[in-house]
Amino acid sequence: MKPEIVWMIAGMAVVTYIPRMLPFVLFKGKELPAFLQGILKNVPYATLGALIFPGIFFIQEDIWYGILGAAAAFIAAFLGANIIVVILGAIAVLSVYSYFF
Template sequence: MSLSMVIIVVGMTAVTYIPRMLPFIMFKEKELPVFWQGILRNVPHATLGALIFPGILTFHENSWFGIAGAAAAFLIAFMGVNIIFTVLGSIGVLTILSML
């Protein structure tokens, strides 16, 4: 491995590590306001939705197929069902739709 590759890897490590550790250091003994806690609590859900949504539309040649699966998963999850059964239910709906 050449020196330039080592410098690149160390640089990428620093660029990734610093933004992740900076909030821990800055807010170590401070309590965030309730408003910011609510926003930060929803970041994983928003990120997951942003990652999944494009795949829903490009999952199949017909984008309605993916939308039907997403709607089924949403309705099952809205009823309060466990995540595993939500995924299995959505797969079941898509299986039935593919047979039609």
């Protein structure tokens, strides 16, 4: 292993761990003002929206690839499918799509 790569990885590891760890150590939880707690409770759903869009459009050069995958996952999830079925279903639909196009 090259020393400069190891140093780089060590630096990356430290700056990645600190933001993950600090809130758990700094805040005890549930002592923040109600409005702030409300915002933190909203964070998961807002994050999911931002994690899905626009990223899913660009998983392949063909934008329809992402749109089709999103639609397949959305329909499966809406019908109440288990999360693993949602994932495998989207993969299956895209496998068929790329086989034909």
